Amino acid sequence: MIGRLKGILIHKSPPWLVIDVQGVGYELEAPMSTFYDLPELGREVFLFTHYAVKEDSVALYGFMREHERRLFREVQKVSGIGAKIALAVLSGSSVDEFARLVQSGDVTALCRIPGIGKKTAERIVVELRDRAADLISGSILFSGSRDIPADPVSEASIALQQLGYKPAEISKMVKIAETGDSAEDIIRKALKSALRS
DSSP states (O other), X not given: OOOEEEEEEEEEETTEEEEEETTEEEEEEOOHHHHTTOOOTTXXXXXXXXXXXXXXXXXXXXXXXXXXXXXXXXXXXXXXXXXXXXXXXHHHSOHHHHHHHHHXXXXXXHTTSTTOOHHHHXXXXXXXXXXXXXXOOOOOOOOOOSSOOSSXXXXXXXXXXXXXXXXXXXXXXXXXXXXXOOHHHHHHHHHHHHHHO
């Protein structure tokens, strides 16, 4: 199992990144929270990893913080939740915020995370409530998509689409953009407003 990687960041295009570890390029999928803290290309990076083997595929996931990896693993223990939704959870809220929603049983707020419907949210509350306190110790951050367009609004829109939001929702969400905002700023604001509304 691959538990962590330390190497040179040679590619980042959310949700994918590539780290060169002594000549071997490891491709990882990461949540937006990790993308916000990545250094510039060509710089050294250290990531905690989760190595997943399925019947038809092998995947490697990267996390800037160990508690994010722990949440990624815990969420997938809930029946009906896979890696895609677990990444959406980390992309749409901080570990602390998610844990508080679970502890308070806020099904409505959990349903705002792409891929989580009412029944899934209820299962999350039932199955994770007792462990939610152990998850608290986080921070909040988000980020972009695979083919990076020139302007921040387009980049943010693609990132939100990757998270599972529909075009109509995205067009409303990116209206909060202000002159000078980076794609990261727009995404952060959009996801915060989506959780509140």
